[in-house]
Amino acid sequence: MKRVFSGVQPTSQIHIGNYIGAIKRFVELQNDMDCFFCIVDLHSVTVPQNPKELYKNSLQLAALYMAVGLDPSKVTLFIQSHVPAHSELAWLLQCNSYMGELNRMTQFKEKSLGKDTVTTGLYTYPVLMAADILLYDTHFVPVGNDQKQHLELCRDISIRFNKKYGETFIVPEPLISKFGARIMSLDDATNKMSKSNENKHSKINLLDSPSKIKKSIMKAVTDSESEVRFDVENKPGVSNLMTIYNILGDLPLEDIENKYEGLGYGAFKKDLVEIVVSGLEPIQSKYEEILASGEVEKVLKEGADRAREVSNEVLNSVKKKMGFVIL
Numbered sequence: 001m002k003r004v005f006s007g008v009q010p011t012s013q014i015h016i017g018n019y020i021g022a023i024k025r026f027v028e029l030q031n032d033m034d035c036f037f038c039i040v041d042l043h044s045v046t047v048p049q050n051p052k053e054l055y056k057n058s059l060q061l062a063a064l065y066m067a068v069g070l071d072p073s074k075v076t077l078f079i080q081s082h083v084p085a086h087s088e089l090a091w092l093l094q095c096n097s098y099m100g101e102l103n104r105m106t107q108f109k110e111k112s113l114g115k116d117t118v119t120t121g122l123y124t125y126p127v128l129m130a131a132d133i134l135l136y137d138t139h140f141v142p143v144g145n146d147q148k149q150h151l152e153l154c155r156d157i158s159i160r161f162n163k164k165y166g167e168t169f170i171v172p173e174p175l176i177s178k179f180g181a182r183i184m185s186l187d188d189a190t191n192k193m194s195k196s197n198e199n200k201h202s203k204i205n206l207l208d209s210p211s212k213i214k215k216s217i218m219k220a221v222t223d224s225e226s227e228v229r230f231d232v233e234n235k236p237g238v239s240n241l242m243t244i245y246n247i248l249g250d251l252p253l254e255d256i257e258n259k260y261e262g263l264g265y266g267a268f269k270k271d272l273v274e275i276v277v278s279g280l281e282p283i284q285s286k287y288e289e290i291l292a293s294g295e296v297e298k299v300l301k302e303g304a305d306r307a308r309e310v311s312n313e314v315l316n317s318v319k320k321k322m323g324f325v326i327l
Helices: 016-029 051-067 085-094 099-103 106-112 120-134 145-165 210-219 236-249 253-259 264-293 295-322
Strands: 003-008 034-039 075-079 140-142 173-175
Touching (some): 016 034, 034 051, 034 295, 106 145, 210 264, 236 264
Parallel strands (some): 034 075
8 A cells, every 4th residue: 555644734724725725635535545644743843933832732633534524544643742653753854854945935935035033943944844745655745836835845765765874765756736736815815815815805714614614605706797607817816716615515617617607606605604614514513422432532542552653663774874873
């Protein structure tokens, strides 16, 4: 069985962009791949976090993973900081990475722009991501286009290490959805939907109430026309809403266009509200049930036990190749 690794940061709530672009696909992959899905809390502290919020969000994210359909009997679900090998391999890989490579990372440039100070953790974030992936002999990584550069760095590091020390790492390949992998902000469809956007109506979180979902969709930016047509270049706002409709409502784009021909955006948005609300309702119900059961901590402990077992084998192999004494 080929192995898949991916992780999501426990910073604030998960929105439908995360769900459609990544987590929904995790559910599909679990039946055909050996999946390791990680709550990457170490990545989240590259920028300041409220400790109480980080703790709460980590457990909530685990519950949401399970609520959307991830089966702990099929996947390994764990918290990154519960597996020390992530930090240790990250250091070893930093010693085999170059500043020139990290200087080219566009995400660091974007996140550090205009700030007086930035952490070294934010700068070396892509190397920790490489360690996350390489620790599990990962074959495939589901990524959005914004993370593709980081995966390319991971591949470069693994190839360099293999050439220097002998075959050690599997060189991972990206799994990028051709459609629906990038859900855009509701207030500006030229930018990706983001947790960090301060406008609460720029996104729809998986745990949002029906009234909040309705308000966010009805306020979503479209254009001065009234035609429901998929045209990303000329109608980015409408196209973004159609993508959400297509995936959550399971209706082809062409059928959406035909259904709302001559009806305008009002009718389209009203129906989209119902589709999103009905699509999220079972997830929200399951989420509350899982949290109340106390099952989350048990699943995370079992997941961490398996993750440590697998990752320690890879880490020890790396250390032996590099000349460290293994007792």
